[in-house]
Amino acid sequence: MISEHIPRVIIIGGGAAGFFGAIACAENVKGKADINILESGSHFLTKVKISGGGRCNVTHEMEDKINFVGHYPRGKRELIGPLSRWSQEDTVWWFKENGVELKTESDGRVFPVSDTSQTVINCLTDTAEEKKIRLNNKCRVNRIVKSDDDSFRIWVNKQKDPIAVDYLLIATGGIRSASSRNLLESIGHEFSSPVPSLFTFEIDDNKLIELSGLSLSSACVSIKSLGIRSTGPLLITHWGLSGPVVLKISALGARKLEQVNYQFKIQVNWLGEGWSFQKIRKVIESERNKNGVRKILKKSPLKEIPNRLWGRIVLKAGTEEEQTWSELTKEIATNIVDLLITEEFLVSGKSLNKEEFVTCGGVLMRDVDLRTMESRLVRNLFFAGEVMDIDGLTGGFNFQSAWTTGRIAGEEIALRCLS
Ligand SMILES: Cc1cc2nc3c(=O)[nH]c(=O)nc-3n(C[C@H](O)[C@H](O)[C@H](O)COP(=O)(O)OP(=O)(O)OC[C@H]3O[C@@H](n4cnc5c(N)ncnc54)[C@H](O)[C@@H]3O)c2cc1C
Structure with a gap:
């Protein structure tokens, strides 16, 4: 009997975008993929932890969609489509569905009712574990090589032997470190130079x-x-x-x-x-x-x-x-x-500022298919979150772009796994 190939999905980066991408994939693939998050640090979701002064400003409530994208100095045009597929309302709905009560402050910022980011972290890690996503910390991906059959080999930490991967989601956050940029270069992606914003x-x-x-x-x-x-x-x-x-x-x-x-x-x-x-x-x-x-x-x-x-x-x-x-x-x-x-x-x-800080610059958006977040240069390679040349103002906009792009990438990877 020929055993069925279970596609292996690797998400590089255990931040907001990586977790949301992994969960979206797991929700849609219903056990028919081996989903792994590889995080270089000792802890997952470290930025979520310190975000919003420890309260995590999850998103921003605003009725006017055009006005919403106006809060992204880089990415306003690119996010129109993705936000119509996963909006701030969808984010609020998802967190409520998964047990996080949210409140909207008078200026539109949305926080957990508990006023602690730990509630958001618990929700994301519990959901990931429940959906059998494998969480691997202290795993830095150093190099990616594309194979002829549109799959990949990746090298983790100092291990000599690569890991074979079918679908790859890069959610490594702002590209301020040389190692983040090297990783993108290893797969042939160009980026605009990183400078601080906020x-x-x-x-x-x-x-x-x-x-x-x-x-x-x-x-x-x-x-x-x-x-x-x-x-x-x-x-x-x-x-x-x-x-x-x-x-x-x-x-x-x-x-x-x-x-x-x-x-x-x-x-x-x-x-x-x-x-x-x-x-x-x-x-x-x-x-x-x-x-x-x-x-x-x-x-x-x-x-x-x-x-x-x-x-x-x-x-x-x-x-x-x-x-x-x-x-x-x-x-x-x-x-x-x-x-x-x-x-x-x-x-x-x-x-x-101790409170908020993001990177302006990242993977060039002309090289990303905004309907799926797939690379236009490398098949089966996806991007989500701050690694791309998208950044927002304060008020929950940066997390919203991480949730939106992570969600879209995860859903598309699930479709590929099932096809
Ligand atoms: C102090 C502070 C407060 C903030 N508060 C808010 C807020 O309240 N609301 C808001 O909307 N935004 C806020 N932001 C911005 C928001 O945190 C980021 O935009 C968001 O975290 C980006 O998510 P991400 O998943 O793309 O990247 P990140 O959260 O940066 O996650 C990327 C992860 O990838 C890992 N990684 C990197 N390279 C590798 C590799 N080679 N191999 C394996 N793992 C790797 C990193 O260790 C990291 O954990 C804040 C930012 C800061 C710094």
Whole structure:
């Protein structure tokens, strides 16, 4: 009797994309494949563990699909199709089906109700084990060689003998290490060079840094030289500026900011959208009329500007500490308004935010079939997650692209195994 060949599926990388790909394959192949995750580290899902400040921002809830893809500085066009097949709603549905209660915060970010990423890790590892996916840690894949029959041989750790593989899913995450790039080169795939995305700005300004800890709910930051701007919450830190607005603009300009070695000018509008020069002048005039004897420094006349920031701005604009509103000159009033809406800072470097960090750059998307996530160059080779040239803003978008691309690749591999 001829024994039936059980296809061997290897997923390289035990992160979000690798697990989702393996589970999607197992759900569809119903035991008719030998599915293995090979993870180089000692632990699986390490980024899920530390994500979202330990809470794991699983995805983002947003009704408007076009607006959703707008949150990917790289990959917005490419993700339209894949997201129509596995959307954020599908992700929420899947986690609920598999026992993870989720909640959506007022800004659209979705977290487990437990507020701990361990719930997501337990769900993914329990589901994988239940579906008989073999989980192998401390297994680094160093080399891939394609065979003539569209299968592969892969070399793991220092083992001399290769492992034979029918279907391969590369889900090795951001390609910042030389070994990740070597692996792609070994199979003939090109990639765009990796640079960091989602970082904060270092600013050498003691008077600003004295305000560390202060936050504004909606400020506007622009980099005129690159023609990019962004509006959102801003945080003053002990090294410069951070918060969603800064992370977003760092992602939008990721590649160009690397080219200028992270030294560039920014303009901050502390008041955010909707404030013209005239409108602020009116507030200042009315304050001068109402509170002429009060010290200018004492209290901000604008509820959007905290008193400590106001104090710094008016001193920088040229007021004296004791100066009252009735003593305010036209010239200083103009300086105050200018600083409120167009204050300039010199960024002297980047600091990676502890909370969020992704790689811009990866496998060229022109070489990936977006209907299946299969390589256009090598049959039976698939990609998922951050290894590709796709990255999103903060808010759950990076995990969503890992779930979506992992899911699509896993489903297609299952179809191949059954065919
Ligand atoms: C601190 C931090 C917080 C974050 N928080 C969020 C968040 O809340 N929400 C969100 O959407 N995104 C967040 N992100 C981004 C998100 O974590 C990543 O985009 C996502 O993890 C990418 O998943 P992935 O599976 O593609 O890659 P990874 O999670 O990086 O997994 C790849 C795995 O492959 C393994 N590997 C690499 N090379 C090999 C090899 N040769 N052989 C075997 N194994 C290999 C690696 O060890 C790794 O475990 C955060 C990122 C960081 C750093």
